[in-house]
Amino acid sequence: MKYDFKAIEDKWRSHWLDNSTYRASEDPTRPKYYLLEMFPYPSGRIHMGHVRNYTIGDVVARYKRMKGFNVLHPMGWDAFGLPAENAAIKHNTHPAKWTYENIDYMKKQLQRMGFSYDWDREIATCNDKYYRWEQLLFIKMYEKGLVYQKVTTVNWCETCQTVLANEQVIDGACWRCDNAVLPREMNSWFFKITDYAEELLSGCDTLTGWPEKVLTMQRNWIGKSVGAEVNFPIENSANTLTIFTTRPDTIFGATFMSIAPEHPLAAELSAGTPQEEAVKEFVARIKIEKQRQKPEDEIEKKGVFTGGYCLNPFTGTRLPVYVANFVLMEYGTGAVMAVPAHDQRDFEFARKYGIEIKVVIQPEGGSLVASAMSEAHDGAGTLVESGEFTGLDSEKAKEAITAAAAAKGFGCQRTTFRLRDWGISRQRYWGAPIPMLHCAHCGIVPVPEKDLPVSLPTDVQFDKSGKSPLHTLESFYQTSCPLCNGPARRETDTMDTFVESSWYFARYVSPRCTDGVLDKAKGDYWLPVDQYIGGVEHAILHLLYSRFFTKVLRDLGYLSIDEPFTNLLTQGMVIKDGTKMSKSKGNVVDPNDLVEKYGADTVRLFSLFAAPPERDLEWSDQGVEGAYRFLNRIFRLVDENLEVFAKPAAGLPQEMNAASTALHRKTHQTIRKFGADIEAKFHFNTAISAVMELTNTLYSLVGDETSAPPDPAVIRAAIEAMLALLSPMVPHLTAELWEMTKHPTPLAEVLWPEYDDEAIREETVTIVVQVKGKVRSQLQVAPGTSDGDLEQMALADEKVQKFLEGKPVRKVIVVQNKLINIVI
Known part of the structure; x- marks a missing residue:
């Protein structure tokens, strides 16, 4: 049979979506596991950096499900920001139209990759059903003294017509448009993050699941x-x-x-x-x-x-x-x-x-x-x-x-x-409106909660300067004061887009909650995030702001946790031709082209096998071809051995021939190594290598015509283990092969295979015997043979005796299951 990846992937993608296979709900009887990758900006299409990041997360999510955890794995869109507004100006369209069209396209791309997201929890931060609660948080923070306005010198980008945070100024230029940034005095809104400086610093000591380099950067930034x-x-x-x-x-x-x-x-x-x-x-x-x-x-x-x-x-x-x-x-x-x-x-x-x-x-x-x-x-x-x-x-x-x-x-x-308060005022349109009013009689007044959300008006016109239309749109800024009913001016600044990404992980626990920021009971069940995955470039801004918001949400009574992310993985970049993949470098590889040519499973496998997650991945066309050939090899192996699945499983034979014993041992060694490599540091590359070795063993033993083949039951168990182990990495192919082998339970519902310690034990081990540090013989012994017995066997060995030359033995050094060194 031909490995028709397109038909297989279309089939299973539709099956998972139609059946909401990965929908999550609270279940106090099961241990929870909240897996989250940093959500993307809807730029128009996913790139290989996205593919790698989300594949890493998807493997962990699927693995944890198979280990019996109740897994939450949501996805959404960090949807406000300058690029949408700039694109709207350039193409004479509306930022919302540009954004939602991009979301629709990128969502289809992510679904095509087979990622196991709970799409029922999808959020877009530009939706007023999301930022309504952000505005409420702003008001609650203002009432608590954590928000204030003052005149300050800011970084002003004339091209983008907005203020930039210090971290958004790169070599004196705007991080978005690369044009010069100049100082300007302006009235701006600030979050009082400095009130939490001491706790943010001491909290670094509790984040034992974070990379030390990230913690060092945060400690230095807090200073x-x-x-x-x-x-x-x-x-x-x-x-x-x-x-x-x-x-x-x-x-x-x-x-x-x-x-x-x-x-x-x-x-x-x-x-x-x-x-x-x-x-x-x-x-x-x-x-x-x-x-x-x-x-x-x-x-x-x-x-x-x-x-x-x-x-x-x-x-x-x-x-x-x-x-x-x-x-x-x-x-x-x-x-x-x-x-x-x-x-x-x-x-x-x-x-x-x-x-x-x-x-x-x-x-x-x-x-x-x-x-x-x-x-x-x-x-x-x-x-x-x-x-x-x-x-x-x-x-x-x-x-x-x-x-x-x-x-x-x-x-x-x-x-x-060293930490300064966070200036969040931005002078652009495409952002969450700041819910404050300016009254000549009452001063600064929060928008009443009943009037939230303060929605962005859609009837706006943009000019080429980039100046926000909110500043001149009377229908938006003209309003009345809720305290004195006199005329008031609505705040026309919008919030820094880092505000949305500082609490989205908490909204995921109850994204459709309509009577508050979040459902606290659900937050208590799911939070904190057990594993967060994203780029190290967010070590200061996003991660520090998320920690700050978590503490604010806690103090406002919405959360019970102190820190948002228990474990953090900062994955490496995708490198091609010696530099990071980017449009400006002209070295981008389009994931769509790869999926079209090789299938999503091949792209997933390559991104996992090419390097450990924390290291940079060097692009290799040969590596992609190799991943594709391996999956075809898996397909052929199962297809050529379907007869072992013709009857219901009858258990392993009581007595095994040499081939059965060798395959049985290799199967359980692979299960042990695969799980250990994932649990330790998500080293998927070495885990995949272990399955490749098992595949080679299967091919060599099943196809060996010179000796008796393994028992069909042993072959069946080896193939089942191989498919289960690979399923988090290449879910479409393994689901199809699992179905082809007549298993009644879908692979997505199967538990992770367990290994047998007895099966792993070798019948004999080779012990190297040295005399004065030089190898003189080898012994074949049972594992765990005592040091005393090993010493006697070594001294009695004929080859060893030749080199003792009748001289007294001063010492015998035994390294269990490895070597014996005789000193004379």
Whole structure:
């Protein structure tokens, strides 16, 4: 028979969809398993990265079902965003039309791949039945003090006509259009994620199922620092310059101050001085340069003197204040106490601008002289030139100096975080409207819950500039205040699309719930997600925001969990011609073409076999051909042995010939290895290799005309195991072959095969015998033979005796089931 993959895949895809085979419902009598892959943006078609990601998830979902778990495996669409709006402008269509047409096409592609999704739970984040509850969450967060509005400097993309998060600015350019991003002051809405900074940080220690590199990235992004906050009086002013430092022990060595270009004192200190214009020019230039920098970039330290001074509160020493490009307004207070002798960055800056360097920490056994230093000493030591604190070691001095600052009223101990509040305002149309009103009499007022959702109007016109039509659509923004009934203006900003993806996993537990954000009882059953799968590029934004939202949902009473994802797998990229597959590189392989030529099962098998999930997958046309040939080989093997399924299974024979024993053993060894490879690290490639070995054993033993073949019952058991093991990976073909072999129960309802320890045991094992480290003989023994018996057998072996030369034996080293080494 011919392996007609098209007919087979069409048949089983329709069967699973028509029968809702993978529909999930709560069942307290069974252990649950929530498997989720990061949902896609409906860009128009799936790519090989999607195929790999979703195939990995599908294998785990199918495997867990066969292991007896009640599996939730949903799919939906991260459907808001700039591309849809830009496409609408370009093609003179509506973003909703463009989006839903793409969803329809991509859904058919995913279904064609045979993924075992519960399509009854499908969501699209652009549907107001979804974002209605997001708007309610926004209002609840506002009432709880977790949402606020303020004027701030934002990243503005003129081309996309919207604000971008810092992480969405790549080398000074917009992550969507690659055009330059400039700073702009704007009134924006913020989520107070900093309220959860400590919990987000400590929670990293509980996420033992996450890759360490992701946790490290999150810890660094949160960036906790413990130190002292100290107020330095500004000369000839009632104002003070507040700094944060983790090294208060060096405060007597401060010789200048550095402030961020955005610091409000930059203009105040330089006003009316000869430095005023130089400061303005420097600040403007550095703000633009910062848009082009990555956090990890090594930048040249640059600064400009403001013309102003502040005073060291411990000594009264005048310290010049500089605006410096390396100081971040969003970290600490935006001002840094500069101690060149004990901070390398300050050291380089001081040398560049001719500023004094003063040593106040001497390392153990050292005697630093400022003029002779080639680099800063940033380690611990003993304080010198530090007033009453001279002679203290660094750690004790930190506490003492901080306490003294507090006692004298100009400082205190403080903990700071690098993490900043999340700006969620976007000035584009295709996003969830922010449910707030602006009333001249009442101020900012939330939209009443009964008036939700605030739906995006459909009667809008776009112009080529990309400016949101909501800003000028009177029918949308003109409304009345629910408190005073006077005229009010509806907020025309929409939410950052990361908001939708920060809680979608929770909505999946009850996607049709109409009386709340979610059904808490169902959330308590399904959540947290047991296994989450997606790209490492989401390590900070999406994953951190999802953790934040989970804690907010918990505190609002919607959830009972602290963390959203118990285990995280970050899969590698698909590489072709040495680079990541992308349209811009011109190296894209269309999954549709592959499915058309080889079938979905071949594409699935190749994406699993080519590399472990966490590694990059190198594209190989030969690899795809090889996967296709293997599936054809499986088909022929079953087709040529259908006679062993002609009668109902009668059990294995009591006595087995050599071929039956060998095949029986190989079958159970394969079951054990396959399960272990999946359970350990989802190493599907080595699991598939084990089935390939079993297939080779079947072919060699069944087709060997020189000796008795295996018993039909043993052949049947081997084929059944092979089909069951492969079914999560190539579900269409294995379902068809299972049906061809007259099994009454569909393969999708069959439990995972168990292995027999007795069957796995080898009848004999080969033990290598060494004399003085050189192989001199081999022994064939029963597994588990005692060390004493092995020693006696080795010493009595004729080949070994030749090399003992009558010399006394000093030691016999036995490695069970492997080797014996005789030392003479």
